[in-house]
Each structure stands twice: as structure tokens, then as C-alpha cells.
Amino acid sequence: MTLELKNRPTLEAMKTGRERMRQRCEEVTKAILKEAGVESVEYHDKGLRGLAIVKKRYVYVPTPTTRRRLYIVAHEAGHVALKHTGSLPVHRKEYEAEIYAHDALRRHGVAVPAKSTIRAKQYVAYRIRQAVVRGAKAIDREALRWTRGYWHWKVEDWVAAHYPRMVPR
Numbered sequence: 001m002t003l004e005l006k007n008r009p010t011l012e013a014m015k016t017g018r019e020r021m022r023q024r025c026e027e028v029t030k031a032i033l034k035e036a037g038v039e040s041v042e043y044h045d046k047g048l049r050g051l052a053i054v055k056k057r058y059v060y061v062p063t064p065t066t067r068r069r070l071y072i073v074a075h076e077a078g079h080v081a082l083k084h085t086g087s088l089p090v091h092r093k094e095y096e097a098e099i100y101a102h103d104a105l106r107r108h109g110v111a112v113p114a115k116s117t118i119r120a121k122q123y124v125a126y127r128i129r130q131a132v133v134r135g136a137k138a139i140d141r142e143a144l145r146w147t148r149g150y151w152h153w154k155v156e157d158w159v160a161a162h163y164p165r166m167v168p169r
């Protein structure tokens with residue numbers, strides 16, 4: 001038997017691995033929802049999207065069968081946990097929910113998939129772009145720093161004009 005063949009996971013092993021991950025994600029989902037104070041949850045199978053109704057402590061999230069789906073659960077739970085009902089700018093709330101989600105997965109021993117981090121930064125960068133286009137007077141500096149490398153050119157121009165010391169050199 002060659003080394004290559006010996007090291008290749010069998011279909012059976014892959015299935016078992018996926019099944020184990022699914023169970024892990026379900027357990028971690030329960031823990032995260034509880035910690036966040038989510039009172040009702042509905043699951044869907046319509047892709048990597050979610051929503052939270054903070055006042056009702058309600059989230060609508062993907063069935064958490066994978067880490068990327070679990071990440072969305074943690075993001076929406078974050079809005080509830082952080083009581084995002086007030087007047088914070090949207091880009092700041094989304095940034096906080098992304099950081100909450102990263103911390104929540106790590107706290108439960110689940111590595112955040114690189115694709116989830118990239119998607120999160122793209123999303124916050126998009127919210128920052130919206131704020132800039134709508135004429136925001138200020139942009140959260142932490143959120144800007146976290147999304148560096150994902151800024152839209154309009155955001156780059158805005159930063160150059162308003163926070164020149166943040167412009168990468």
C-alpha cells in the first residue's frame with residue numbers, strides 16, 4: 001500500500017468527521033444562544049444569512065450543521081447579547097457582532113473558518129461604505145482598522161480626508 005493511499009481518509013471516515021462536527025456545532029449553538037440570552041430561535045436552510053430581533057430576543061439562523069453556519073448563529077446571538085437596540089451606527093453594531101461571533105466560537109474551542117472571517121470583514125467594510133456614502137460625520141476607528149484591506153475606494157478617500165493618520169503607508 002502506498003503512503004498516499006494509506007493517508008487518504010475513507011468516505012466512511014469523512015462522513016463520521018462531518019457527523020461529529022455537526023453534533024459539535026449543535027452543542028455549541030445551544031451554549032451560545034443561552035449565554036447571549038436568546039429566548040426564541042428559528043432555523044432555516046436558505047444559506048448563510050440570519051437576522052435578530054433584539055427586543056424580542058429572537059434569532060432566525062441557518063441550521064447549525066457546519067462551522068460557517070454556526071458562525072452566523074453566533075453573529076445574530078451577538079446582537080441580542082450586546083443589546084443592539086440603541087443608536088449606535090450600523091457599521092459599529094455589525095463590527096461588534098462579528099467580534100462577538102469570533103470570540104464565542106473560540107471560547108467554545110471551535111476555530112473560526114478563514115472564509116467566515118473574510119466574509120465578516122467584507123460585510124463590515126460594506127456597512128462602512130454605506131455610512132460614508134450617506135454622509136456620516138464619523139466612522140468607528142476600530143471597525144476601520146479591523147477591515148483594513150477591504151475598504152472601498154470611497155472609504156479610502158474618506159479616511160484620507162478625515163483620519164489621515166490611518167492611511168496605510
Ligand SMILES: [Zn+2]
Nearest residue numbers: 075079094097
Ligand atoms: Zn448583524
